[in-house]
Amino acid sequence: MGITSNAGAGPAPEQSLTIIDNRTNSTYKIPITDNSILASDFKKIKASSAAVIGDRQREENETEGGLRVYDAGFTNTAVLRSTITYIDGERGILRYRGYPIEELAASSNFLEVAYLLLYGDLPTKRQYKIFSSEVMHHSFVHRDVEGLMESFRYDSHPMAMLTSAFAALGAFSPEANPALQGQNLYTNAAKGDMAAMANMDKQIYRLIGKAPTLATMAYRVRQGRPFNKPPLGLSFAGSFLYMIDALNEREYKPNPVLERALDILFILHADHELNASTATVLQVGSTLADPYTAVSAGCAALYGPSHGGANEAVVRMLEEIGGKENVPKFIEQVKKKTRVLSGFGHRVYKNTDPRSTIIRQVAEDVFRVAGRSPLLDTALALKEAAETDSYFIDRKLYPNVDFYSGICYKVLGLPTDFYVLMFAVPRVVGWLAHWRQMVLQSSGVKIWRPRQIYVGEAAREYVPMDAREQQLRHNEPDFRKTPVPISHGGDTKRRALATFKDQLGRVHVGSKL
Numbered sequence: 222m223g224i225t226s227n228a229g230a231g232p233a234p235e236q237s238l239t240i241i242d243n244r245t246n247s248t249y250k251i252p253i254t255d256n257s258i259l260a261s262d263f264k265k266i267k268a269s270s271a272a273v274i275g276d277r278q279r280e281e282n283e284t285e286g287g288l289r290v291y292d293a294g295f296t297n298t299a300v301l302r303s304t305i306t307y308i309d310g311e312r313g314i315l316r317y318r319g320y321p322i323e324e325l326a327a328s329s330n331f332l333e334v335a336y337l338l339l340y341g342d343l344p345t346k347r348q349y350k351i352f353s354s355e356v357m358h359h360s361f362v363h364r365d366v367e368g369l370m371e372s373f374r375y376d377s378h379p380m381a382m383l384t385s386a387f388a389a390l391g392a393f394s395p396e397a398n399p400a401l402q403g404q405n406l407y408t409n410a411a412k413g414d415m416a417a418m419a420n421m422d423k424q425i426y427r428l429i430g431k432a433p434t435l436a437t438m439a440y441r442v443r444q445g446r447p448f449n450k451p452p453l454g455l456s457f458a459g460s461f462l463y464m465i466d467a468l469n470e471r472e473y474k475p476n477p478v479l480e481r482a483l484d485i486l487f488i489l490h491a492d493h494e495l496n497a498s499t500a501t502v503l504q505v506g507s508t509l510a511d512p513y514t515a516v517s518a519g520c521a522a523l524y525g526p527s528h529g530g531a532n533e534a535v536v537r538m539l540e541e542i543g544g545k546e547n548v549p550k551f552i553e554q555v556k557k558k559t560r561v562l563s564g565f566g567h568r569v570y571k572n573t574d575p576r577s578t579i580i581r582q583v584a585e586d587v588f589r590v591a592g593r594s595p596l597l598d599t600a601l602a603l604k605e606a607a608e609t610d611s612y613f614i615d616r617k618l619y620p621n622v623d624f625y626s627g628i629c630y631k632v633l634g635l636p637t638d639f640y641v642l643m644f645a646v647p648r649v650v651g652w653l654a655h656w657r658q659m660v661l662q663s664s665g666v667k668i669w670r671p672r673q674i675y676v677g678e679a680a681r682e683y684v685p686m687d688a689r690e691q692q693l694r695h696n697e698p699d700f701r702k703t704p705v706p707i708s709h710g711g712d713t714k715r716r717a718l719a720t721f722k723d724q725l726g727r728v729h730v731g732s733k734l
């Protein structure tokens with residue numbers, strides 16, 4: 222795209238774009254608000270199919286329906302107006318409701334930050350007391366949830382358990398389900414319906430309060446240990462540590478340094494504007510599904526190694542590298558794109574992720590009481606190598622939040638596949654802050670329904686099955702368009718070799734392989 226500028230002294234320039242559609246010679250003026258334009262304004266830029274010549278003239282392009290905005294992977298698309306979290310990726314700035322993350326990590330605690338994210342301001346003493354008491358008292362789960370957690374196989378990934386458990390919680394709260402109670406159950410809150418408002422906040426208390434209970438249950442199932450009831454009188458992070466660790470001791474209190482370190486880690490993970498999992502929660506929430514289902518969907522999105530699963534991937538990577546002497550070889554593999562440097566790079570940060578700087582300090586506190594990890598030496602050698610290598614410098618790849626957090630969890634003795642749950646538990650707050658904000662929008666909740674650019678086949682006639690063989694022979698085989706035969710092993714193979722009658726009485730005679 223060519224750029225010319227006539228900006229200079231004179232009256233304040235009009236906040237708009239002037240666009241000339243060269244297909245039709247038409248000129249359009251598109252208003253700019255908050256340095257953004259409305260994608261729907263582009264729908265006014267229409268062209269008759271006669272104006273679009275050559276092979277680009279396809280009815281599927283729907284030129285008469287207006288110009289479409291193509292943004293694969295949402296690299297430059299804003300889908301809502303938000304007052305929650307601000308990130309300046311170029312300068313490495315992160316603020317929750319205007320407060321720098323560094324100040325919150327130094328002075329605040331997780332439940333205070335949760336209040337801030339949800340309701341917009343830091344709480345007064347009284348507000349904090351009510352809110353923290355509601356959250357901590359909504360930490361118990363229905364007894365049947367214990368059965369659900371125990372029904373998982375011994376080697377299940379704990380994130381599979383947590384994702385399922387959040388969805389299952391919805392089944393225990395039918396009064397919280399718009400599918401059963403009416404689709405305005407929550408959206409009435411935007412019109413000042415205080416019962417709807419209270420119902421919404423109750424589900425928020427429940428989800429934040431039960432998140433550590435469910436996550437620690439997933440941990441205990443795998444250890445083969447009975448579940449701990451949520452304790453009273455401990456902080457959010459302290460309660461989490463109690464529920465994973467306490468056996469039958471009396472007056473069990475977690476180590477205060479580790480408790481504070483975990484609290485800071487929870488603050489740092491509480492929100493991060495429209496990351497993939499928050500966007501997923503809002504996508505699901507936009508259909509007016511209940512918040513339990515939406516949070517479960519958020520967990521599913523967080524699970525992936527490109528998102529919250531990266532802390533687990535970092536530790537696996539560091540263990541595989543083995544020591545700092547092997548770092549140069551690994552860096553070469555990354556540059557050849559045969560490997561990914563997990564814990565590096567970010568869609569928004571093109572400078573240091575401020576959370577990684579804070580976690581680096583928190584890690585020292587953890588090491589002081591729980592011992593230092595040799596993985597840190599490998600991590601620091603990787604960071605140093607990346608800092609001086611043009612591959613990483615040119616692509617603006619820096620350590621992200623996951624680069625050091627996994628090492629902290631490793632030193633804390635948590636199983637590698639549990640790390641992503643350490644991210645999910647605090648992120649429930651961010652998901653719900655965004656969900657609440659969306660539900661309370663005065664413009665109402667609009668279903669999130671993106672469009673696509675259809676580049677597939679034009680309309681074609683149905684081909685009878687007998688004629689398809691013939692057609693296939695004339696076309697180049699395309700691996701993307703053919704299902705791949707899979708080999709069968711185990712009982713499937715043995716059954717295929719057996720002789721039996723199936724449910725319909727047809728005789729199956731096993732043949733040799």
Ligand code: ACO
Pocket residue numbers: 496526527528529531555560561562563564565566567568569616618621622623
């Ligand atoms: N290692 C090696 N190369 C990388 C990495 C990495 N970690 N991240 C990006 N690159 C390269 C890409 O290959 C690409 O190179 P190219 O221009 O030669 O094609 C370039 O940098 C730009 O990367 P994109 O993939 O376009 O960046 P995008 O914004 O789409 O992806 C992401 C961001 C997914 C975080 C990516 O950096 C990544 O995969 N990082 C590793 C996984 C990770 O740490 N995820 C956690 C993110 S933070 C969080 O979710 C809490």
